[in-house]
Amino acid sequence: MSQSPVAIYGLGNMGYPLAERIGRKFPTQVFDLNEAQLTRAQQAFDAKPIRQPQDLMNTQVVVLCLPSPAASIALLQQIAPHLPRGAVVLETSTVNPEHVHAGQKLLQPYGVDLVDASILAGVGQMVAGTAALALGGPREAIERAQPVLDAIATKQVYFGELGAGAAAKVINNAVAHAVMVVVAEAGAMATAAGVDCQKMIAMLSDAQMGLHRPLTYRYAERIVKGNYEGGMPIDAARKDSVLALQLAQNLGVPLFAIQSSHSVYDMAAAAGYGRDDYAAVAKLWADWGCPTVADGS
Known part of the structure; x- marks a missing residue:
């Protein structure tokens, strides 16, 4: 594993610090539509740009950190035929279980496994090394990719079968976003009623x-x-x-x-x-x- 490069697709706000963490322990291959991000990764941790799917012929672990489910599916269609049998794709993008299952269906004919490794954190936590992963998928596939998962985040929660980790992430986000509306409403009521906001925060905490x-x-x-x-x-x-x-x-x-x-x-x-x-x-x-x-x- 230490000699095999890890491929990371997506060097955005979350993808870049994720790639940087992997790059501290493994040789990396990276792809992003932004050439400046590719150059940044080359200079920071000697990443090799991916120019064509054939560059993945010896890659055992691929990490996706993309902006939409459609982007993940389109990419898997391109790279699946070029991955070696036994490779593992880690889907860290925020997607639904249906997208994870669709991705596995594309990879299965080529003997490649997909694991949902959803990120339960913001960019700051990824940079600081305090992020967590919500995992779903076959245990044996997770074991093959375990060193890479450990490089991304040491805190990992296995939620169950393929898609369970992705579902947990979406549910977590849904709760956080709904609570944000409630908190905004509470703050508006507190301000209008003359309640000290810092004391209200302490109370709710x-x-x-x-x-x-x-x-x-x-x-x-x-x-x-x-x-x-x-x-x-x-x-x-x-x-x-x-x-x-x-x-x-x-x-x-x-x-x-x-x-x-x-x-x-x-x-x-x-x-x-x-x-x-x-x-x-x-x-x-x-x-x-x-x-x-x-x-x-």
Whole structure:
């Protein structure tokens, strides 16, 4: 492995520091549409530009860090016939499981495996070496590419079969983006109400308050275990939600995420869950045929 070059496609904001980390431990081949980035990689860690797919004939590990699923699929169509049997492609781009499976379908006839190695971090964490990878795919393929994965990030979580790592990344991003809207709304309400924003941040950062506890207690301890007795009932949570909506209305602060979330509590109360702990909103998804916990969890 140490003698075989690692190919990296995509030297953008995330791809370049990723390639740089790999380049500290392995000879590298790189490709990017931006010639300046290729020159930068050549000068920084002696990377060799990839000029044609045939350059990959001795490459055992290929890393993709591209801007879209379509870009990944198009590239795999080009390079698949030129990779040696037993090679592994690491898909670090943000894609959905369907794209990972489509990529594997392209590679399979050539005896090449694909592993989703989604990056759970921002550019700063990749540069600092504190990024994490969400892995999915066959264990034996991961083992063959393990030294390269370790060069990218030492923290790795195996989520399961092919596509599971990609799904975990997309879900993580969806949560982060939705929470960002809630945080923006909370900040607007706090400012309008004269609440000190730094103190509000400290309050919400507390493990017992509004950001951490719904995940670490109500999802982990109540929803996963199906325990909805006691606690704050949905009726009480719904009442508090009404107060939040009234406060925002009085302050003239537009709400989107918080307001739409209130509808879920209305539906849960109408479904007869009013006396259950407010984590029981999860029962609605089960009623709709989309349980929030797998059988046996």
